[in-house]
Amino acid sequence: xxxxxxxxxxxxNLVKKFGNFKANDNLSFEVFKGEIFGFLGANxxxxxxxxxxxxGLWAPTSGEINVAxxxxxxxxxxxxxxxxxxxxxxxxxxxxxxxxxxxLFGGIYGLSRREIAQRATDLMQRLDLEHSRDKLISSLxxxxxxxxxxxxxxxHNPKLVFLDEPTGGVDPVTRxxxxxxxxxxxxxxxxxxxxxxxxxxxEYCDRVSIMVDGRIADLDTPSALKGKYRVKNMNEVxxxxxxxxxDENN
Amino acid sequence: xxxxxTNINKSFEGLQALSDITxxxxxxxxxxxxxxxxxxxTTLFRIITTLLLPDRGEVDLFGLDxxxxxxxxxxxxxxMAGRFSLYHDLTVEENLKFYATVFGTTxxxxxxxxxDVYCQIEPFxxxxxxxxxxxxxxxxxxxxxLIHKPGLLVLDEPTTxxxxxxxxxxxxxLKRLQKRGITILVSTPYMDEASLCDRVGLIxxxxxxxxxxxENIIAGYQRELLSVSSDNLYKLVNDLRxxxxxxxxxxxxxSVHLTRxxxxxxxxxxxxxxxxKGHESIHINVIKPGIEDCFMDLMNEEDxxxxxx
Amino acid sequence: xxxFWGFILKEFLHIFRDPRTMLILFGMPxxxxxxxxxxxxxxxxxxxxxxxxxxxxxxxxxxxxxxxSSGFFILDRNIKNMNEVxxxxxxGNVRQxxxxxxxxxxxxxxxxxxxxxxxxDASDANTANLVVHYTMAIIGDFVREQNKLTGxxxxxxxxxxxxxxxxxxxxxxxxxxxxxxxxxxxxAMMTSISIVREKELGTMETLLVSPLRPAQIIxxxxxxxxxxxxxxxxxxxxxxxLVFGMPVQGSMILLLAESILxxxxxxxxxxxxxxxTRTQQNxxxxxxxxxxxxxxxxxxxxxxxxxxxxxxxxxxxxxPPRWFIxxxxxxxxxxxxxxxxxxxxLILIVMTTLFLGLSIRxxxxxxx
Numbered sequence: 047x048x049x050x051x052x053x054x055x056x057x058x059n060l061v062k063k064f065g066n067f068k069a070n071d072n073l074s075f076e077v078f079k080g081e082i083f084g085f086l087g088a089n090x091x092x093x094x095x096x097x098x099x100x101x102g103l104w105a106p107t108s109g110e111i112n113v114a115x116x117x118x119x120x121x122x123x124x125x126x127x128x129x130x131x132x133x134x135x136x137x138x139x140x141x142x143x144x145x146x147x148x149x150l151f152g153g154i155y156g157l158s159r160r161e162i163a164q165r166a167t168d169l170m171q172r173l174d175l176e177h178s179r180d181k182l183i184s185s186l187x188x189x190x191x192x193x194x195x196x197x198x199x200x201x202h203n204p205k206l207v208f209l210d211e212p213t214g215g216v217d218p219v220t221r222x223x224x225x226x227x228x229x230x231x232x233x234x235x236x237x238x239x240x241x242x243x244x245x246x247x248x249e250y251c252d253r254v255s256i257m258v259d260g261r262i263a264d265l266d267t268p269s270a271l272k273g274k275y276r277v278k279n280m281n282e283v284x285x286x287x288x289x290x291x292x293d294e295n296n
Numbered sequence: 297x298x299x300x301x302t303n304i305n306k307s308f309e310g311l312q313a314l315s316d317i318t319x320x321x322x323x324x325x326x327x328x329x330x331x332x333x334x335x336x337x338t339t340l341f342r343i344i345t346t347l348l349l350p351d352r353g354e355v356d357l358f359g360l361d362x363x364x365x366x367x368x369x370x371x372x373x374x375x376m377a378g379r380f381s382l383y384h385d386l387t388v389e390e391n392l393k394f395y396a397t398v399f400g401t402t403x404x405x406x407x408x409x410x411x412d413v414y415c416q417i418e419p420f421x422x423x424x425x426x427x428x429x430x431x432x433x434x435x436x437x438x439x440x441x442l443i444h445k446p447g448l449l450v451l452d453e454p455t456t457x458x459x460x461x462x463x464x465x466x467x468x469x470l471k472r473l474q475k476r477g478i479t480i481l482v483s484t485p486y487m488d489e490a491s492l493c494d495r496v497g498l499i500x501x502x503x504x505x506x507x508x509x510x511e512n513i514i515a516g517y518q519r520e521l522l523s524v525s526s527d528n529l530y531k532l533v534n535d536l537r538x539x540x541x542x543x544x545x546x547x548x549x550x551s552v553h554l555t556r557x558x559x560x561x562x563x564x565x566x567x568x569x570x571x572x573k574g575h576e577s578i579h580i581n582v583i584k585p586g587i588e589d590c591f592m593d594l595m596n597e598e599d600x601x602x603x604x605x
Numbered sequence: 606x607x608x609f610w611g612f613i614l615k616e617f618l619h620i621f622r623d624p625r626t627m628l629i630l631f632g633m634p635x636x637x638x639x640x641x642x643x644x645x646x647x648x649x650x651x652x653x654x655x656x657x658x659x660x661x662x663x664x665x666x667x668x669x670x671x672x673x674s675s676g677f678f679i680l681d682r683n684i685k686n687m688n689e690v691x692x693x694x695x696x697g698n699v700r701q702x703x704x705x706x707x708x709x710x711x712x713x714x715x716x717x718x719x720x721x722x723x724x725x726d727a728s729d730a731n732t733a734n735l736v737v738h739y740t741m742a743i744i745g746d747f748v749r750e751q752n753k754l755t756g757x758x759x760x761x762x763x764x765x766x767x768x769x770x771x772x773x774x775x776x777x778x779x780x781x782x783x784x785x786x787x788x789x790x791x792x793a794m795m796t797s798i799s800i801v802r803e804k805e806l807g808t809m810e811t812l813l814v815s816p817l818r819p820a821q822i823i824x825x826x827x828x829x830x831x832x833x834x835x836x837x838x839x840x841x842x843x844x845x846x847l848v849f850g851m852p853v854q855g856s857m858i859l860l861l862a863e864s865i866l867x868x869x870x871x872x873x874x875x876x877x878x879x880x881x882t883r884t885q886q887n888x889x890x891x892x893x894x895x896x897x898x899x900x901x902x903x904x905x906x907x908x909x910x911x912x913x914x915x916x917x918x919x920x921x922x923x924x925p926p927r928w929f930i931x932x933x934x935x936x937x938x939x940x941x942x943x944x945x946x947x948x949x950x951l952i953l954i955v956m957t958t959l960f961l962g963l964s965i966r967x968x969x970x971x972x973x
Contacts, residue, residue, distance in 0.1 A: 053571075078450070088459040089430045101814045123816065131814040133807060154815045188333050208814075217500065218487060218588050219331030219595055222547050229530040239577065245460055247551030268550060269299075281460055288461045294362060385622040397611025534848065 051078035054091070054206050054237045055100065060109035062095050067094040071260035073109070077239060082214030082232050084248045085241045088288050093241050094210070096257070100239070101208055102126055114205045126157070130199035130207035130236075134214065138195050140184040144175060147183060148198060155202035160262035169197045198237060207231065209240040214223055215246065225250055245281035254280070256287050263287045298323040298448055298479040300342065303341065304353035304488070306339055309448030311500055313339045318499050319507045321448075321481055326474045328493035329407050329483040330591070336502040341452050343479070344472040345375045361481070371399065374446030382480055388417055388436055391425050398446035408447040409476065410439045413469050426504060431462035442478075449473070451482045453523060455489065467492050487588040498591050505594040509589055517593065519543070522563060525551040526575035535573045537567075544596060551579075554590055625890065633894075641918060644908045647842060649739055651911050652732075653681040654701045655693055660709035672743050694726050694768060695941045699807070701725045701736050717759050727767035728938040730778055732909045737765055769938040780845040781933040782906035784838060785926035788864065789900065792834050792871025793878060794892035799826050799889045802880035819968055827872050834871070840863040842937075854940030860933065863946075865955050867929045873960035874925075880967035900926045928952050 055077035063072040069092045077083045087093045098104045100113055102122040114128040119260035138147045145166060152162035170176045173193055183191060191210060200207050209228075213221045225247065228238050240251070248254050248268060255265035264287055266272060271283045298322040306314040314336045321327045329337050342348040344355055346366040355362040362369050384392050390569070392414070407414075417435050420428065427434060434454055441449060451470075455463040460553050467489065474480055490496045491510045498505040498513070506513055526532045533552050536545040544556040552567070563580045570578050585593075620626050640884065651770055653673075673680050681699050684690065693699050704722035706712070712719040723740055725733040744761055752758050770777045800823070803809040812822050842860070845851035853860060875892075878953050882888045903917060904926035921927050928949040936940040943950065 077519050087462055091639055103813055123818070126814060127816045129814070133810050139808060151815070154812075154817050156816060166406060187740065197523065217335070217485075219546075220332070220591055225547055226533075229533075233530060243457065243459060244486075250547060287489050288459070326895060382620070383615070386618055390615075390618065394615045397614075398608045400608055 047071055049078070051075065051081070054079045054114055056110070056112040056240070058090040058110040059098075060096070060099065060111060061107045062092075062104070063107045065262065068260050069105075072098070073262055075255060075262060075265055077206075077237060078252075079237055080232060080235050082228060082238045083239065083249065084251035085239060085257070086248055086253040086254060086284065087241075091257040091288075092260040093257055097208055097210060097239075097241065102127065128205045130202070130204040132199040132207070132209045132212055133197050134211045138183050138191060139196065141182060143180045143182055144170070144186070144194065145179045147194070148201065151198050152201055155203055167196075169201070173197060187222075189216045189250055192216065192220075192224060193227060196224065196231075200231055203234075204236065206237040209238065210219070210241065211241055213242060213244060227261060246282055247281065247282040256284060258288055297322070298325070298358060299481065300356040301340075301344070302354045302355075302356075304340065304343060304355065305351045306336075306343065306348070307351060314343075314350070314502045317499075317502075318502050319504060321479060321495075321573050323479055324477055325475065325494045326470060326480045326492075327480065327482070328496040329488055329499055330485070330487060330490050330496050330587070331483070331499035332485050333456045333499070338452055340358060340499075341375075341481075341483065342448055345450055346370060347465055365380075371444070373448045374441035374444065374449045376441040378448075378450045382425045382437055382440070384432060385424055387422050387424055388428070389421040391436060392440055395440040396443045403443065406443055406445045409445055410442045412472055413442070414439045430458050431465070432460065433471075434466055435463065438466075442473070447479060449478050449480045451480070453483050453485065455486065461490070461554055470504050474493065487591060489584070490587040496587070497596060500595050502593075506589070513590050514585055519555040519593070521583050521585045521589060522554040522556075522566070523548070523551045523579075523581045523583045524554050524566065524569060524570075525579045526576075527577045528575065530572070530576060531573075535570065535575070536566075539569055541565075544592070546592060547587075551561075553583075557595070618924075620822055640902055640917070643914050644902050644912070647680070649732075649735055649912065651735055652678050652701070653699050653701060653911075654678045654682050654736075655681050655699045657684045657687070657690070657702060657704040659707035659880055660705050662710035662712040663706045667715065668744070668747055669703075669746055672740065675739075675743050677739050679955055690724060691711065694724075695935065695939050695945045697726075697945070698731060698851075700729075703740065711794070713759055714757075716758065717872075718761060721761050721763040722766065724766045724768060727773055728772035728777060728934045729905075729909065730767075730770055730773040730775055733767055733770075734773060737767075761936050774851075775851070775853055776845065776849040777938060778906075780841065780849070781853050781930045781937065782901075782904070782926075784864075784933060785902045785906065785929045786839045786897065787841065787866070788834055788838060788929075789871040789896055789926060790892065791837060792830055792868050793875040793896055794889060795830050796827055796872050796875030797878035797882065797888040797892060798885050799830070800876065801882055801885050804879075804883065805885060814904065820965075823876060823964075823968070827876065830872060830875075831865075831868060834868040835861075835865060838868070851937065853937050855936035856942060859943060860936045861952075863929070863932050863936070863950065866950065867925070867955065870953055870957040870960065872926050873957050873964060876964040877960050877967070880964055900923055903927070906930060925953060925956055937959040 053076045057076070058074050060066065060070050071094060085093055085097070092099040094103070094217070098146055099106050099118070100111065100124050102113075102118065106118065113125045116124045116128070118125065138224075139150070141151070148166045148169065149162055152165065170179060173190070175190065175194065178186065180189075183194075186194070196209070196212065216224075221244070228240070232238050242248065251268065253265065253267050254271065256263050264276070268280055272278065272280070275283050275286045277283055277286065300360060301320065302318050304314055306316040307563055329340070339348065343350050344357070346362055346363065346369050349363065357369055359371060360368055383394070386394065387581055390401055395443065413435050417432050417439075420432065422462045425433065426437065429490070438454070441451070455466055458466070460499065463486070470480055470482065471492070495507065495509050496513065497507040506516070508516070524536065529547070529550065529552070533547055534552055536542055536552055539593075541556050543557045545552050545554050563582070567578055567580060609792045618731040618777045620630070625651070653882060656669055658669065672678055672828045682695060684702070689704050693702065702724045704724065723737050726739050727733040741763060744763060748760055758955070767773055812817065838861070842853065871938065878888055878891055882891060899920075903910075903913075904924045905921065906926065910921050912929070914919070932946045935946050
């Protein structure tokens with residue numbers, strides 16, 4: 047089954063301060079290659095800060111961080127070449143077509159024209175979007191856009207992809223189809239680092255970490271967490287862990 | 297009946313947003329409208345709160361025709377349109393005072409009604425609303441919607457994008473409000489919140505799929521639902537989908553919810569099929585469906601009907 | 606009724622808490638009144654002139670003194686011969702050269718008149734007109750005084766030459782000004798809006814996480830506007846020339862090069878603006894009010910800088926359009942080469958480097 051796995055993200059004592067406020071307070075964890083890692087936490091717990099640091103968007107205040115084999119302080123450019131990113135707000139340009147978006151990001155990731163053409167055809171076939179090739183993104187329904195955004199984020203076959211709340215608001219069937227895509231990517235060896243508010247999606251992850259107040263309150267497989275807190279599902283795990291503190295003091 | 301909706305239809309530029317919506321809400325009921333983005337929830341709420349006119353149909357609120365009596369209606373309804381119907385540059389207190397004044401009342405008059413909710417944010421009453429966390433904004437918006445003691449509270453996706461803890465707390469507050477006799481109509485994309493309502497309406501693409509008590513919807517689920525798990529979840533869901541007698545196979549947490557085509561029973565057959573495919577640690581149980589299972593089943597039916605119809 | 610007042614109160618609160626609105630309501634009228642009060646003036650003050658006195662006799666000296674002590678003019682220097690006239694105008698500080706012919710005093714006694722030439726720099730037609738009229742008024746005064754004293758009637762009919770724009774066409778003034786204004790507005794405003802829009806949409810984040818370097822992103826955003834602004838510049842010059850007959854006496858290549866420099870300045874300003882604003886609305890607001898208004902009022906486009914109070918004159922030094930207008934006028938109307946505008950060009954280069962440097966630093970920090 048699982049032997050000693052290769053790590054793709056190593057975080058040791060990550061601290062991020064904004065003035066006096068510690069958004070990330072001494073985080074330490076690892077993510078293994080090929081796993082689906084769920085990064086959960088209440089709003090304001092420090093999730094978004096941590097992700098932005100791992101993506102190379104923000105610099106940490108202190109701590110050792112290694113992503114895809116590269117150091118976050120000195121090798122940010124290499125990291126960016128090896129990761130994909132899908133933000134909450136959508137990564138696609140709404141006023142250009144499906145194909146033009148694919149071509150744009152393919153170019154940004156350094157794919158050759160032939161590679162782009164081939165992967166574009168593959169992608170559109172798999173997502174059943176061939177007839178929408180020349181349609182503007184703004185004309186596609188929400189669910190399609192998300193699926194396309196994900197495919198574009200991994201167009202260059204990165205080692206690791208970051209998904210920031212990718213399934214907000216869509217119907218349950220589309221959500222599952224999206225997770226089909228995630229599973230497929232993981233099967234291909236792409237590590238998936240995902241945050242979500244849907245606790246049932248937490249169940250699909252190989253391991254889950256829960257952040258509270260800037261720290262990691264717990265980290266383990268869903269079944270281990272459910273056993274430890276003696277509850278039936280991840281929703282209850284979350285409620286148990288995240289309810290420790292009283293109402294917020296911004 | 298507090299609210300009675302009959303045959304509401306609305307379309308925008310050729311797109312049918314609502315088709316023949318009919319249902320009613322009893323006084324003192326907590327009614328949930330459950331459906332994903334784009335299903336028509338917001339449009340329907342805007343019609344009920346007199347902000348939009350329907351193409352066809354009637355809405356009656358406390359015996360008044362909503363379309364004709366919009367002035368009276370607006371006094372009777374408390375509307376919370378998403379989390380950001382607050383003024384970011386006014387303080388908590390100023391926001392509340394404003395809504396109170398506009399509805400011709402004062403904070404003191406109905407304070408006991410909102411106390412439950414407001415006391416949690418009262419320590420921050422001089423803070424600008426823009427600087428509150430998501431959960432606190434919710435509470436403030438709810439207080440502002442309640443301040444004039446409405447008979448019907450209409451809340452449009454109040455828990456969207458908020459973490460599970462705040463969501464729980466919010467529904468607790470709603471239940472307590474219900475006990476004080478306020479009728480509440482809530483919309484949400486979260487299926488698990490359905491079980492917290494007295495009755496729910498499932499809506500998808502402008503069509504009302506079902507209106508009933510949650511337990512009745514579940515009881516109305518016609519198929520046999522199997523929960524299947526093995527050592528490899530991803531392979532499992534793919535193999536099950538490719539099996540010729542499968543009607544639907546969906547991921548649910550750490551297992552797959554499987555329904556089979558009419559008359560093709562037998563968990564044993566499934567087990568054998570999976571064993572042949574090399575799965576280990578296979579578990580199969582018959583389970584009771586949840587609201588989400590029912591919703592997806594109804595959605596599938598709608599799609600199939602649309603395709604064949 | 607109470608509801609109504611409650612609503613009004615809220616509106617007042619919004620207004621007082623929005624710095625932008627407060628600026629428009631209170632800041633702008635005050636600034637505008639001050640600016641317009643001091644800047645729009647048809648009076649002359651401290652205009653630099655040069656005198657070519659080929660005679661240097663008591664009459665010319667007295668007349669010169671009278672002109673200089675009028676308070677309108679400052680004597681920049683005395684020049685020695687006509688060859689220096691062209692140069693001194695190219696340098697750009699002197700607005701008028703007064704030429705007294707040789708043997709002025711003698712001729713005056715014998716014939717009752719003598720030749721005075723007023724050569725004015727008409728690249729700024731309005732001011733040139735004013736300068737000449739004031740000078741002639743002073744001369745007329747002198748004549749009246751002399752006639753009262755001596756009884757021998759004299760008169761002067763000064764010969765007026767309007768250099769560079771002898772028909773006093775207004776368009777010769779406007780074209781450079783418009784070019785300066787449009788180029789900086791388009792480059793700065795459009796660039797800043799384009800960058801900020803990406804931030805607003807949220808797609809900027811995705812770009813930043815990609816292998817694209819921040820520098821590449823910015824350059825990519827800016828390049829289309831360089832091209833478009835350049836086309837704009839060429840169009841304005843062409844229209845000025847073909848439709849209004851505005852000449853390009855100097856080197857066209859130099860003119861276009863300076864235009865490109867100015868466009869780059871506008872772009873770097875736009876990038877700087879984009880690092881300090883978060884919404885497109887703000888970007889547009891800053892561009893319009895911080896750029897357009899000062900350009901029109903303080904760059905010397907319409908109102909001569911010498912007339913303004915010292916503070917505004919210093920402020921005018923900070924305005925890129927001021928320097929660019931000088932450069933264009935020199936090249937187009939006076940036909941000067943780089944030698945005469947190197948100072949202004951250097952200033953533009955320094956400004957561009959400064960804005961770019963600041964933007965790069967701010968952009969890097971913003972990633973934090």
